[in-house]
Amino acid sequence: MTNVLVLFGGQSTEHEVSLKSATNILNKLNEKKYNVIKVGITKLGRWFLYEGDIKHIKDGSWENKNITPAFLSPDASMGLVVLKDGNADIKKVDVVFPVLHGACGEDGTIQGLCALAKIPCVGPDMISSAVCMDKTATKIMLKNLGIPQADWLTVLDYELNDIEAVVEKIEDKFCYPVFIKPANAGSSVGIGKSHNKDELKEHLKRAAEVDSKILVEEYIEGREVECAVLGNNQPVASVLGEIVPDKEFYDYEAKYQSDSKLVIPAPISETKSNQIREFAKKAFTQIGLKGMSRIDFFVHKMTGDIYLNEINTIPGFTDISMYPMLLEHTGIGTEELVDKLIELAIENFVGEV
Numbered sequence: 001m002t003n004v005l006v007l008f009g010g011q012s013t014e015h016e017v018s019l020k021s022a023t024n025i026l027n028k029l030n031e032k033k034y035n036v037i038k039v040g041i042t043k044l045g046r047w048f049l050y051e052g053d054i055k056h057i058k059d060g061s062w063e064n065k066n067i068t069p070a071f072l073s074p075d076a077s078m079g080l081v082v083l084k085d086g087n088a089d090i091k092k093v094d095v096v097f098p099v100l101h102g103a104c105g106e107d108g109t110i111q112g113l114c115a116l117a118k119i120p121c122v123g124p125d126m127i128s129s130a131v132c133m134d135k136t137a138t139k140i141m142l143k144n145l146g147i148p149q150a151d152w153l154t155v156l157d158y159e160l161n162d163i164e165a166v167v168e169k170i171e172d173k174f175c176y177p178v179f180i181k182p183a184n185a186g187s188s189v190g191i192g193k194s195h196n197k198d199e200l201k202e203h204l205k206r207a208a209e210v211d212s213k214i215l216v217e218e219y220i221e222g223r224e225v226e227c228a229v230l231g232n233n234q235p236v237a238s239v240l241g242e243i244v245p246d247k248e249f250y251d252y253e254a255k256y257q258s259d260s261k262l263v264i265p266a267p268i269s270e271t272k273s274n275q276i277r278e279f280a281k282k283a284f285t286q287i288g289l290k291g292m293s294r295i296d297f298f299v300h301k302m303t304g305d306i307y308l309n310e311i312n313t314i315p316g317f318t319d320i321s322m323y324p325m326l327l328e329h330t331g332i333g334t335e336e337l338v339d340k341l342i343e344l345a346i347e348n349f350v351g352e353v
Contacts, residue, residue, distance in 0.1 A: 003094045004034045004342060005072070005080060005119075007110065008057060009041040012102030013189045013210065016060070021317035022099040023058040024324075028335045034342075037080060037091060039070055041100070047071045049082050049091075072096070074116035095120045095345050097338075098314060102185060106314045107133035120349035122341045123291040124313045131287060132311040135183045135215045138287075142308055145286050147279055149308050150298070151218040154183070157208040163201055170200065170216050177219045180204055182211035193219070220307050222298030225266050227280040228315070228326035230340065232290050232348050237277035238326040242266035262322060264329045268299060276306055283308060291344045294323045 006029075008022030009015055029036050038050040040062055050057070052066035069083040072093070080091040096119055098110045108130035114121035124132070131137045136154045143149070153173060159166050170178065180203035182190040190210035192203030207214045224245070228238035244261040266273070280295040294315035298307040315323035317334075324334045332340065 001033060001035045002342070003037060003092055004029065005037045005039060005093045005096045007039050007041065007072075007096065007098045007100055007105070009043070010100040010102070011041065011043055011045050011104045012100070012106075013185060014101035015043050017316060017318065018099055018101050018105070019057050019060060020319075021101065021321065023054060024317050024319055024321075024334070025097065025099055025338055026054045026057070028338045030335065030339070033339070037093065039072075039080065040067070041104075045104075049080070072113060072117060072119075074113055076116065076118040079117070079119070093117075093119050095122065095342055097122045097342065097345075099317065101314055101316065102189070103133075106312075107184065120345040122345040124289045124293065125348075128288045128290070129313050132289070132293070132313045133184055134213070135181060135310060136213060138311060139215070141287055142283065145282065147283055147308050148306055150220050153216050155204065155214040155216055157212040157214065160204060160208055163204065166204065167197055167200055171197070174216070174218055176200075179215075179217040179219060180207050181215045181217060182207045183213035183215050184211045220298045220300060221302065222300045222307065223266075223268075224309070225268065225276060225297045225299055226322050226326065227277055227295050227297070228323045228330070229280050229284045229289070229293050229295060230291075230327060230332070230337070230344075232344055233285070235281055235284050235289075236330070237280045238330040239264065240266040240268065240273050240276060241322050241326050241329075242268075243322070262320070262325065264325060272299065272304065272306070279306065279308060283311060287311070289313065290348045291341055292323070294326075 008018050010018055040048050040050045047070055048067035049070035050062050050067050056062045071081055073081050078090055079093040082089045096114050098105055108126040111121050111126040111129050139152055155166055177193050177195045180192045180194055190207045194200040194203050224243040226241050229235045241262055241264040246260050276297050294312045296309040298309055317324055327337050
């Protein structure tokens, strides 16, 4: 059987979302095909082999039972090192499935570790993960690819020492409202929609608490449409889904703690849908993504213009997450999807040797 190491938890602000995603993925892994190795990472960055019931992962109680210190070694001759009773046991790992949203998981760190260890890793590689995690780096790539996006500028946290000058620069470039986003964060953590100068200052300071680099973005009055992409060199783009938030915009609370609606398929024309899917595949292939990504767009409510919003390289896998739902509507169920992602990781790794 294939030894699949599933990593969950992590040190990011999306720790709890990871636990939910991992629970869903673990429940879909076929135990007749895979020997599943569960390793949780705490918010403090401690790694543990978890040998308890999957049901305890979702609420975080896994940390209190059936755990043993362990870590993935960068030494390519080893694998998972398990520390027990003063000894170090080695578990062979055939493929790593990182379910680590946000920093220290989705940003190329885990992917780089897997590359050193010479173990296939589900999803994009180190470089493309890092590019897509940093929203300003993504913006630069998309601009060079000719893919439409909202206008933006970057603010660094130390610039907020003269916040009045920063506000003046933003107001010279944009009209209110504007979006303020930490450059490196997911699940809409730290995002604010600023309608005036006071809100702008507040949102800049809040974003700086999450990341040292802040993205200031033009407001697009648009519908939020998402596309799931699956594959390596010839990826499949799913049917589209539309998010109808029950708040002013789709922030963390709207994603996971509210009654926002997901409409699949999105009620847009076939022509517009095909345009979005082509943009999604172009971004995926040209940035060098592999395996999976969820690519989010805005469709302007008045003009119908399309804008690529962001790329998520380890999209949510909870039971209400758009990525698995979109592919299910495209004809790929979650169990088949998990199988395919593992196959793609091994295929891509073999292709690199």
